Amino acid sequence: MPQPNVVAGLSLDRLERIASHLDDNYIKPGKLPGAVTLVARHGQVVWTHAQGLMDVERNKPARNDTIFRIYSMTKPVTSIAMMQLYEQGRFLLDDPVHKYIPAWRNLAVYKAGSWPDFETQPVTRAMTVRDLLTHMSGLTYGFLDRTEVDAAYRQLKLDGSGTLTLDKLVDRLTDLPLEYSPGTAWNYSVSTDVLGYLVQKLSDQPLDDYFQEHIFDPLGMIDTGFQVPQAQLDRFAACYLHQPGDTMKLQDDPQRSRYLKTPGFLSGGGGLVSTISDYHRFAQALCQGGEYQGERIIGRKTLEFMRSNHLPGNQDLPTLSIGAFSETPYEGNGFGLGFSVKTDVAKSHTIGSVGEYGWGGLASTNFFVDPVEDMVVVFMTQLMPSSTYPIRQELRAMVHGALV
Incomplete structure (x- = not known):
């Protein structure tokens, strides 16, 4: 006999704890503007809930169709696009990147100095496509604010500016040293933007057109893209920046956002x-081996390969990371081809399953797929930076606590 209020092996009463937890601890105290949460299991959306505001200044409630900036949750999409091309024989993972970007043949590693006067030393081996997919390329991000190399990224506005394009990014990176020799460490970086450049080069299509034709249209993703059309503006959320004292201020007004214009930089x-x-x-397509509602975007074995831990010797992120920032807790997590991968549940300090994979975005969005439980969780909000509150870990505890 089925248990009351249980759907697909999940207790709806226990899932409701998520809504009350977010309300009581984050939304009512003014720490978060609002949130939308979705939990699916065995291919069925079991629970979805919109709460709080999508735009505090205009007092607009969050809705299930609210449009959010997903920032680094773009990375898994780009990684899938790249691996679609891998399935077509367009490249091999151990191909040197300079095969496709000839100017990168002589990249070197930082030794001393500051921009523009760097002292460098040779790499121990060439950067490969696999290094880009695993963030072991030697590239970095300017916002990490850790080294002389990322300081140069900031000066050259390589994290994004009004004048940056994918071609300019690749050109400017040609003249900068790597943080370390490829394959020797893990560091969150612009690697996936370089993958976007390679998708364009290998497919002979602009990145936005490629995504639309090969991922968004097949999956019916009607509200996803690099800009917000005028017809969808009413559903576009405001984005906020955390302030001392656990308050927030408007960071990006949806009525004046750069997302309203066609971007020059397809990140x-x-x-x-x-x-x-x-x-x-x-995410459901990933959970179902690469297929959703009869449309396959990636092969089953390719996806299995992508969600394996590709860090050398099956190590986890704390062992190899040289930076202090990631969109996932380091402990008990490795990295695949475009996703973090849970390698040790106890070490991760968070309920879950070995093999759980996913990623998050700078404005605190997050998703994960638990292949053992056949479960998908997606969380949307708009607060920067994503490291402000431990919502992701709390969400995992509450979702897994609802399994019966």
């Missing part, structure tokens, strides 16, 4: 907007 590392329904379609 495969962080440029997309999406809704919870759209991103669920993408």
Whole structure:
């Protein structure tokens, strides 16, 4: 006899704890503007809930069709696009990147100095496509604010500016040293933006057109893209920045946002907007071995390969990371081809399953797929930075606590 209020092995009463927890601890105290959460299991959306505001200044309630900046949750999309091309024989993972970007043949590693006067030393081996997919390329991000190399990224505005394009990014990176020799360490970086450049080069299509034709249209992702059309503006959320004292201030007004214009820089590392329904379609395809509602975006074995831990010797992130920032807790997590991968549940300090994979975005969005439980969770909000509150870990505890 089925248990009351249980759907697909999940207790709806226990899932409701998520809504009350977010309300009591984050939304009512003014720490978060609002949130939309979705939990699916065995291919069925079991629970979805919109709460709080999508735009505090205009007093607009969050909705299930609210459009969010997903920032680095763009990275898994770009990684899938790249691996679609891998399945077509367009490249091999151990191909040197300079095979496709000839100017990168002589990249070197930072030794001393500051921009523009760097002292460098040779790499121990050439950067490969696999290094880009695993963030072991030697590239970095300017916002990490850790080294002389990322200081140069900031000066050259390589994290994104009004004048940056994918071609300019690749050109400017040609003249900068790597943080370390490829394959020797892990560091969150513009690697996935370079993958976006390679998708364009290998497919002979602009990145936005490629995504639309090969991922968004097949999956029915009608609200996902690099800009917000005028017809969808009413559903576009405001984005906020955390302030001392656990308050927040407006960071990006949806009525004046750069997302309203066609971008010059198609950032495969962080440029997309999406809704919870759209991103669920993408994540559900991953959970179902690469297929959703009869449309296959990636092969089953390719996806199995992508969600394996590709860090050398099956190590986890604390062992290899040289930076202090990631969109996942380091402990007990490795990294695949575009996703973090849970390698040790106890070490991770968070309930879950070995093999759970996913990623998050700078404005605190997050998704994960638990293949053992056949479960997908997507969380959307708009607060920067994503490291402000431990919501992701709390969400995992509450979702897994609802399994019966």
